[in-house]
Amino acid sequence: MAKNEVAVVGVGLSKHVSKRRDVNIAELVWEAVSACYEDAGLKPKDVDAFATGNMPAFEGVNLPEEWGAGHWGAYNKPLLRITTGGTTGGSVAHGGYYLVGSGLFDTVMCIAFEKQSDGNSTMGLNTVALADAAAQLQLGVDPGFIASFGGGAVGVAVYQASSYMKSSGCTTHHLDKVSALCRNNAALNPYSHLKQPGLTPEEVAKTTLLQYPIRFGHVCPATDGACAMLFTTGEKARKLTDKPAYVLSCASASDEAALVGISGSGTTNVDPCEQESCKIAAARAYEIAGIKDPRNEIDLAEPYSPFAHQLLMFYERLLLCDEGEAPSILDSGSMNLDGELPVCPSGGVISTNAIGASAMERVAECALQIMGKCGERQVKKDVHKAVAHGWGGAVNLNVVAVLSDTPRR
Amino acid sequence: MEYKNETIAIEGSWNLASWEWKFESIALIRKTFEAMKNERKLMANKCPGCGRVYFLPKPYCLCLSIPDEWVEIKDTATVTTYTFTGAWAYEGIADDEVSGTPQIFAGVVFDGSDTKTVTMLEGIEPEKVHVGMRVKLKWPEEVAGGLTDLAHCVPLEE
Amino acid sequence: MDKEVAIIAYAQLPYEADNNMSREVMVLKATRAAIEAAGLKREDLDTVITANNDYNDGRTISNMRLVEPAGSWHKNESKVEMDGTFGVLYALTRILSGDHDIALVVGESQASVYGGILPGIMMLDPTFDRQRWLLNEVSAAALQASAYMAAAGVSAEQIAAVAAKNLDNAALNPFALRSLKGADAKKVLASRPLYSPITELMTAPRCDGACAVVMASAKAAAKVEKPVWIKGVGFSHDSYVTERSLDSMGSLKLAADACYRQAGIEDPASQIDLAEVHECFAHEELMAYEALGFCEPLQGGVFFDSGATRLDGKLPVNASGGALGANAEYATGLARIIEAAMQIRGDAGRHQVKGVKTAVAHGQTGICAQENIVYVLGGE
Numbered sequence: 001m002a003k004n005e006v007a008v009v010g011v012g013l014s015k016h017v018s019k020r021r022d023v024n025i026a027e028l029v030w031e032a033v034s035a036c037y038e039d040a041g042l043k044p045k046d047v048d049a050f051a052t053g054n055m056p057a058f059e060g061v062n063l064p065e066e067w068g069a070g071h072w073g074a075y076n077k078p079l080l081r082i083t084t085g086g087t088t089g090g091s092v093a094h095g096g097y098y099l100v101g102s103g104l105f106d107t108v109m110c111i112a113f114e115k116q117s118d119g120n121s122t123m124g125l126n127t128v129a130l131a132d133a134a135a136q137l138q139l140g141v142d143p144g145f146i147a148s149f150g151g152g153a154v155g156v157a158v159y160q161a162s163s164y165m166k167s168s169g170c171t172t173h174h175l176d177k178v179s180a181l182c183r184n185n186a187a188l189n190p191y192s193h194l195k196q197p198g199l200t201p202e203e204v205a206k207t208t209l210l211q212y213p214i215r216f217g218h219v220c221p222a223t224d225g226a227c228a229m230l231f232t233t234g235e236k237a238r239k240l241t242d243k244p245a246y247v248l249s250c251a252s253a254s255d256e257a258a259l260v261g262i263s264g265s266g267t268t269n270v271d272p273c274e275q276e277s278c279k280i281a282a283a284r285a286y287e288i289a290g291i292k293d294p295r296n297e298i299d300l301a302e303p304y305s306p307f308a309h310q311l312l313m314f315y316e317r318l319l320l321c322d323e324g325e326a327p328s329i330l331d332s333g334s335m336n337l338d339g340e341l342p343v344c345p346s347g348g349v350i351s352t353n354a355i356g357a358s359a360m361e362r363v364a365e366c367a368l369q370i371m372g373k374c375g376e377r378q379v380k381k382d383v384h385k386a387v388a389h390g391w392g393g394a395v396n397l398n399v400v401a402v403l404s405d406t407p408r409r
Numbered sequence: 410m411e412y413k414n415e416t417i418a419i420e421g422s423w424n425l426a427s428w429e430w431k432f433e434s435i436a437l438i439r440k441t442f443e444a445m446k447n448e449r450k451l452m453a454n455k456c457p458g459c460g461r462v463y464f465l466p467k468p469y470c471l472c473l474s475i476p477d478e479w480v481e482i483k484d485t486a487t488v489t490t491y492t493f494t495g496a497w498a499y500e501g502i503a504d505d506e507v508s509g510t511p512q513i514f515a516g517v518v519f520d521g522s523d524t525k526t527v528t529m530l531e532g533i534e535p536e537k538v539h540v541g542m543r544v545k546l547k548w549p550e551e552v553a554g555g556l557t558d559l560a561h562c563v564p565l566e567e
Numbered sequence: 568m569d570k571e572v573a574i575i576a577y578a579q580l581p582y583e584a585d586n587n588m589s590r591e592v593m594v595l596k597a598t599r600a601a602i603e604a605a606g607l608k609r610e611d612l613d614t615v616i617t618a619n620n621d622y623n624d625g626r627t628i629s630n631m632r633l634v635e636p637a638g639s640w641h642k643n644e645s646k647v648e649m650d651g652t653f654g655v656l657y658a659l660t661r662i663l664s665g666d667h668d669i670a671l672v673v674g675e676s677q678a679s680v681y682g683g684i685l686p687g688i689m690m691l692d693p694t695f696d697r698q699r700w701l702l703n704e705v706s707a708a709a710l711q712a713s714a715y716m717a718a719a720g721v722s723a724e725q726i727a728a729v730a731a732k733n734l735d736n737a738a739l740n741p742f743a744l745r746s747l748k749g750a751d752a753k754k755v756l757a758s759r760p761l762y763s764p765i766t767e768l769m770t771a772p773r774c775d776g777a778c779a780v781v782m783a784s785a786k787a788a789a790k791v792e793k794p795v796w797i798k799g800v801g802f803s804h805d806s807y808v809t810e811r812s813l814d815s816m817g818s819l820k821l822a823a824d825a826c827y828r829q830a831g832i833e834d835p836a837s838q839i840d841l842a843e844v845h846e847c848f849a850h851e852e853l854m855a856y857e858a859l860g861f862c863e864p865l866q867g868g869v870f871f872d873s874g875a876t877r878l879d880g881k882l883p884v885n886a887s888g889g890a891l892g893a894n895a896e897y898a899t900g901l902a903r904i905i906e907a908a909m910q911i912r913g914d915a916g917r918h919q920v921k922g923v924k925t926a927v928a929h930g931q932t933g934i935c936a937q938e939n940i941v942y943v944l945g946g947e
Contacts, residue, residue: 062622
């Protein structure tokens with residue numbers, strides 16, 4: 001049980017588009033940070049510590065806060081840099097939770113960002129596997145041969161998608177529906193990247209097939225963007241706002257990574273859609289939060305889903321239904337903005353993916369929905385408890401946070 | 410916040426060629442490849458701590474022991490996951506969208522090992538592939554001693 | 568903080584120029600040794616923090632392949648992209664929050680893999696400083712040294728003497744990579760000049776290495792023999808290297824002040840028995856004396872000349888040889904915590920200082936010690 005109750009009192013997001021050529025990294029981040037200060041009614045002097053992170057290979061800058069943090073009010077303050085790849089934003093939010101929860105700090109500014117247009121995204125992604133590719137060349141393996149196993153343009157996601165589809169009964173039509181749902185939600189979100197109001201599943205089904213079962217319309221864009229959140233103690237939060245969003249718990253878990261990346265071989269983690277670590281993290285997060293029946297107690301979910309099938313797959317792995325049930329829940333309309341358990345009201349990662357920021361934006365959306373600050377995309381039902389998720393690494397890292405409108409008892 | 414107008418692009422690069430990574434796995438896997446070539450055997454390494462058997466051999470185990478015992482595993486295996494490159498077997502996909510020869514990729518666990526290896530399945534219709542099905546490595550006529558030797562499995566008649 | 572979180576075990580691998588093992592196996596060895604030293608099993612760990620850097624490792628998301636070697640399979644794992652001392656801070660908050668009882672922190676890097684200078688260059692402002700190729704970690708440190716020498720009236724000989732002290736101490740440390748028994752200032756000054764006034768023997772030698780600590784809540788540490796308690800911690804992020812005065816360590820002072828407040832230290836010079844300082848360059852140790860309150864501002868050279876920080880002095884600093892003995896980046900500061908804990912436990916072997924009850928450990932990240940963290944550690 002945390003020493004301090006932890007609450008979110010402010011959220012700030014930058015404009016999210018594919019190329020922000022009008023600002024540099026520090027300025028892009030400042031858009032989010034300044035909006036966050038404004039949202040919370042706080043000033044840099046009120047902040048006791050900072051947590052920050054991104055995926056540094058994408059911009060080609062090592063420890064970007066070294067020269068950028070002056071822009072954010074962090075000089076002469078404690079600052080913790082947390083980077084975990086695709087889960088970075090979620091991990092930074094977890095950092096905020098622990099820094100406040102420990103009792104060492106009262107108010108913590110959490111910042112996550114990515115300015116992918118500064119670098120070369122393919123190069124950024126290649127550096128994930130570059131060392132392994134070098135090893136494979138050492139083994140005399142033909143790179144073309146490896147590529148043929150790798151799943152082409154969308155990588156391991158195709159294995160995961162078809163594996164998930166086979167085990168759940170999810171069809172390609174469900175994938176189209178997920179994309180349409182998210183892109184329509186994104187159209188209502190001023191901070192989303194791909195807005196496609198009125199997009200229908202039929203239109204998604206007509207986009208280019210990348211590799212079965214994944215089409216162009218099932219895949220996230222590359223985005224420039226930043227997200228900032230202010231975490232503080234429950235006591236301070238109640239003085240600042242009538243409706244803070246409490247962070248009840250955070251948990252993460254990791255699966256085994258594949259051996260030197262050879263076709264995903266050499267791992268005891270034999271099924272890419274199993275995501276055991278997501279279930280472990282979710283179960284632990286619910287346990288700490290005192291949630292016994294997540295299916296009925298959780299009002300809203302923001303699973304991290306850069307690919308359409310992952311929204312359904314992680315809905316299941318977050319223990320919100322039985323395995324294989326998510327496609328029919330999607331069909332029932334329950335995941336819509338006016339549904340029983342709205343999913344990705346923000347539009348999700350499939351609509352906006354500023355990589356390092358994405359997993360924090362899941363937490364931010366949960367907080368904003370609880371605080372009732374979502375404008376047009378505010379879900380119909382009252383949100384008491386929400387779950388935010390992040391996924392990354394070599395298909396092996398998962399982070400989960402549970403937020404609520406009431407503090408932990 | 411309004412967009413600012415002026416933008417200046419500055420070229421730069423970071424030299425990705427300057428790292429020299431170190432691997433134990435390369436030597437281990439070469440040993441396995443040699444055994445395939447010379448003795449037509451699949452050799453895996455076994456963890457002394459938890460008994461997990463790694464194929465391809467792995468230099469470290471998740472139980473924090475170093476797998477250092479060589480064991481022979483069988484060339485028969487069980488399918489744990491699979492995907493098709495060709496989409497023709499599925500509903501709603503036009504044939505003209507499928508490029509190249511349809512292939513079945515499968516994650517298989519060779520008998521006697523605990524880890525996944527990705528191979529291609531031959532000699533079976535895609536719609537008949539299922540998790541749990543039994544397959545056997547299709548040894549090439551001439552074993553080259555490399556990953557290509559492990560490229561194909563065929564259904565096992567039992 | 569009084570007896571809330573303890574360091575209960577630790578392990579270092581010998582620091583080597585090229586340790587002939589993969590990063591993963593190196594981390595596994597450090598992890599296993601630390602867990603065994605704690606008398607625990609992997610299953611007992613609640614959370615694991617690795618401290619490393621994508622640019623040093625040459626791998627994006629460099630923690631993802633450390634899941635198995637760092638013992639974090641199916642565990643609550645995260646990565647701090649700062650020195651391991653900041654990893655300890657994160658683990659500390661994870662334990663203090665009440666969600667975790669036992670944490671493992673691993674710091675690692677391999678200079679034989681990343682070469683040397685590139686990760687530091689990539690830290691520079693990409694729009695200006697990086698394009699000019701004037702600044703790097705060593706040239707920036709040389710500017711820092713010159714500024715400090717002018718402000719404090721310190722000579723190159725005094726800086727060389729600090730290096731000589733640490734290299735002499737390192738001769739007693741079995742893990743050290745570089746040592747020079749009986750070294751003197753003359754020998755240090757005669758070593759290869761880099762950027763004046765810095766010579767090779769004044770710089771911490773980048774190398775391969777990993778080290779790990781196991782931390783526990785008071786509850787989990789109850790049955791542990793000789794726990795080393797974290798009594799205070801403070802950390803701070805300084806301005807970018809071209810935007811601050813380089814003649815003092817402002818953020819280290821802020822960190823130390825916060826740490827001492829927490830630990831109830833009013834007069835560090837008399838209350839601290841020993842310090843392990845993360846000096847990437849010899850002159851930074853003199854600057855740290857001042858920031859850590861061991862002497863008055865600008866009196867670092869005078870304080871050093873008094874002999875107080877020698878192995879037999881009243882406040883030995885870097886009895887282990889410090890970072891000048893071995894510098895496996897991202898593990899270097901963590902090794903300072905380990906060395907300070909060893910001294911408190913009386914386990915430091917040949918470089919053991921008598922009667923160490925309260926010790927300071929310091930870690931840093933960034934160019935010219937931009938980010939600093941300070942711990943006060945104590946025994947029973």
